[in-house]
Amino acid sequence: MKIQDFGLDGTILQRILSIALAQGGDFADIYFQYNSSLSIKMEEDIIKNTSSSILLGVGIRVIDGIQTGYAYTSDVSYEKLVETARNASIIAKNKHNISLNTLQIKNKSKNIYDLNAPVINSDIDEQINLVKEAYNSAKKYDNRITKITSSLASSYDFITIANSEGLIITDERPQTRLMVAATAEDGQNKSTAIANNGGRAGMEFYKSVELPESIGKRASEEAIILLSAKDAPSGELPLVLGSEESGVMIHEAVGHPLEADGIWQKTSVMWNKYGETVANPNVTIYDDPTIPNYRGSLNVDDEGCDAENIMLIEKGKIVGFMNDYLSSKLLGHKRNGHGRRESFQSIPIPRMSNTVLMQGNYSPEEIIESTKYGIYAKSFQGGMVEGTGKFTFSLNLGYLIENGKLTAPIKNVTLIGMNLDILKNIEMVGNDMGFFLGTCGKQGQSVAVTSGTPTLKISKMTVGGINGSN
């Protein structure tokens, strides 16, 4: 695929960029997107629906000082692009007459996606088999499993970015995710659990990384455990975060506060803490878009900049921020390729990709054994953070820890804390590692991310359970 298939070329984009900057402004860029996706859903023992979607459009951005003008169109004809460029330039007030560089095609320095056999291009029959294998495995796991939804969503995203600095670059990004929701009932209680896996990968993923059967089984296993789950206790308690999905905590407590827009705007509680020790020295955290085939990985970000692995916290000290074009310019930092957008309908803003807390020395067993009474976090619904550093995350399934052992399962509980307190309270870091696959929302835009952690112990955090339940 190429932009020429849509009647566009470098000369036209160059002309549009000069129209975008005709009123003034320091910078302009064009984001062309053609995204095709297919999803398949099985429920109540039948393949109920297959659904395809085409998203075509162009977004044009003009930056003047700290102001951003943006406009987009799903009609990519020349006349509409001219109108769109003019709309984006409304904010530009000061004529700088900057000279436009001639567009030079830039090739990506790497490819970190598996572009062999993208799922969306493979036989629908083969894709349906994946959905059925996951469904059937969830169903046969236990006869208390009563309802299952198994769905496969895959897409192929073609983007071309051109900007007034002379860059023109193309990226093609596959994405796939197989998800199973299982509902269990035993006459008294019922429960629902979700399991999923996927990435910027091809069909091979479901053969070599995780089989569909395994995804289905995980959903049912958790739903069955939840049937006997109790309410969590209430109050400040020690917390052990299992490695499977606890990356959510790092994503909220550290990731968002170190996105560079909150830094230059001084709205993040960490804006003035560069070089300061904010976490226990056993904590090192980085954001790495270059992990091959991962859900949050990128060759280049949505501004065409090489996406780089960036160290955020080294041995407890803040050493970096994730930035986009505008925030790097305003802060005087080197760009590191973290400007992302949901689609051509949105402006790029600093975002995470794959956020990882580095392994430590303790075995998960040692960490659990060291806890006399507390909570163990197994699976998550998600989390949230505000600029003040107050954050929450919600467990779908956890366990009580009593005398160093996991005992009763507990359900649906939210934990709350301030990041600057909790980061200092990370007292043990495990030697294992697991990744949570998520879709992160910020300013109304959703992007694919992952976050990884080993097993962690936090000395205390507020657990939102039921008073007197334990």
Added chain:
Amino acid sequence: MEATNYLDYNEEIINFALKNGASQIQIAHSICDDFEVEVRQGEIQQFNKAISKSMGMKILVDDRVASASTSDLRKEIVKNLVLSTIKRARYSEADPYARLADLERSNIDSNSLNIYDPKIEELSPDWKISQAKEMESIALSDNRITNSLGSQVSTSLSTIFLSNSNGFAGSFQASSISAGVFLQAGSGDELYEEGWWENRVALETLPQIDEIAKTAINRTTRLIGAKKIESQKLPVIFEPNIAAEILGFLSACVNGNNIYLNRSFLAGKLDSQIANPIINIIDDGLIPGGLGSRPFDSDGVPTRKTIVIENGILKSYLLGTYAARKLNMKSTGNASGITNFVLENGNNSQNDLIRRIDKGILITSTIGHGLNPTTGDISKGAAGMMIINGEIAYPVNEFTFSGNLQSILQNIIAIANDPIQNSQVITPSILVNELDISGK
């Protein structure tokens, strides 16, 4: 708005599909004209202006379903998409429940719904920018406010054209305008974040921006110095915006899709007493000027007024055609979800509720997830104001409230008369007798 009549275009595509092997087809075209400006510290942080178009289709071939959507509306692309969707239908298994809704005659006049205000079309970008700037500058003029998280004004004009091969063809226009500002207060690492926004169908019903700014200031500054509290069971008042979150969760639990999949604690509870008898809730798609008012849902079924809870008894689920058939019931015109979901007012002011409490909390904001429709369990982070001896005493922060929606509904012992109108869930403040609070 653009005058093109997509109903003719829809009809052409429907005929093309039927000729090429589709047994049934439904097409929805939507056109959105969106504007948004966000100002921060007096400068335009983001200015976004666009018209976007898209279409979606659902095709059945012998009860096998396939669907598709595209933002590329060139006719040859759309026709190819129709053909490939017809082909793809054979991969689904026969699902007779999925047939299009039977044609239901409707006498709803979409003009009488008052969901489109042409005055919003006339507003210039400069006017909207100046409103956002002024709202922020009023908010920042209070010296307790230390930073702005952004002041926004946005407008949205949309037109929907829905047609299907059962003979339905309908269209309507809807508008909305919203304005809001979010702020920070506090010093050092002790920061507090809050704000306020309003959202309406029509310009003249939108509160003035100085009012919005003052509400935002008050909501933010009253949190300054908030403390953590001990874990305990306490009576709680949910302010209308938070009560709307709780009722929004209830609306998911009465949604037919969660009922037929048994993913709601309210499945099988029709006609039983699920709430305190003072609770009356309706879903009404025909309220003039309502943000959720629509002449028909995404199945082409007319919307209506449905009594959901009457005197605490669950009277109806909210059903689209598919869920209704699965449950052997009739559609309530809720294929697109809730319309206007309304909790009937009580006779008290919010102050009356506060005066009834010796020790409790007025919850003013929440953070995070922690809602489970299958079980009805709720656990959310929150901030608010401590109530002591019937009066607001001091701010509290960094706590959670937890419970089960079924017991919360039973324990709503008083309802105020102060609903807000900025979302599709409309509810006044409510007093819950006892709730689990976790803090220190």
